[in-house]
Amino acid sequence: MRIHSITYPDANNGLGFRVTLWVSGCVHHCKGCQNQETWDFNSGREFTDEDKNKIFDILSLPYIKGITFSGGDPLCSYNDVLSLMKEIKNKFSEKDIWVYTGYTIEFIKEHFGEMLNYVNFIVDGKFIEEQKDVSLPFRGSKNQRIWEKAENGEFIRSKIENKAAN
Numbered sequence: 001m002r003i004h005s006i007t008y009p010d011a012n013n014g015l016g017f018r019v020t021l022w023v024s025g026c027v028h029h030c031k032g033c034q035n036q037e038t039w040d041f042n043s044g045r046e047f048t049d050e051d052k053n054k055i056f057d058i059l060s061l062p063y064i065k066g067i068t069f070s071g072g073d074p075l076c077s078y079n080d081v082l083s084l085m086k087e088i089k090n091k092f093s094e095k096d097i098w099v100y101t102g103y104t105i106e107f108i109k110e111h112f113g114e115m116l117n118y119v120n121f122i123v124d125g126k127f128i129e130e131q132k133d134v135s136l137p138f139r140g141s142k143n144q145r146i147w148e149k150a151e152n153g154e155f156i157r158s159k160i161e162n163k164a165a166n
């Protein structure tokens, strides 16, 4: 997998202070996307063991609540992302995982089901410029939904959708 960057502390892409991994490559090509430089799967640089260890070091910090996978669309690099998620949950079970993706949860359930065992929050759907709303917390357009894993393991619409923007 290739990435553009690892940023922290990030308070804009999920609850609390987080580390965010910006994965290269996206097939959705939404009109008005703010990260068009990440669409190319050859953009950015190779994700290395050094990067992984850096993420682990950041996740070890007590004030870091978890990790967010963004991009690009991290699900376009599904196998690598899934294996990193597994390692993270294994080492840091108390930290949460957010994923931003242009796919809908319905599509994810059908095609990327294993990931649902590891993620806690999913912000789903393409960015639709005509539905852009800058007041929405943690997402760019009204069609995008925030899904949260409930105690029974099912994903439900999160109350965070209605949280006032910071």
Ligand code: SF4
Residues within 6 Å of the ligand: 026, 027, 028, 029, 030, 033, 034, 035, 036, 071, 072, 073, 101, 102, 125, 126, 127
């Ligand atoms: S899914 Fe995200 S990164 Fe991909 S084009 Fe749409 S807004 Fe941009």
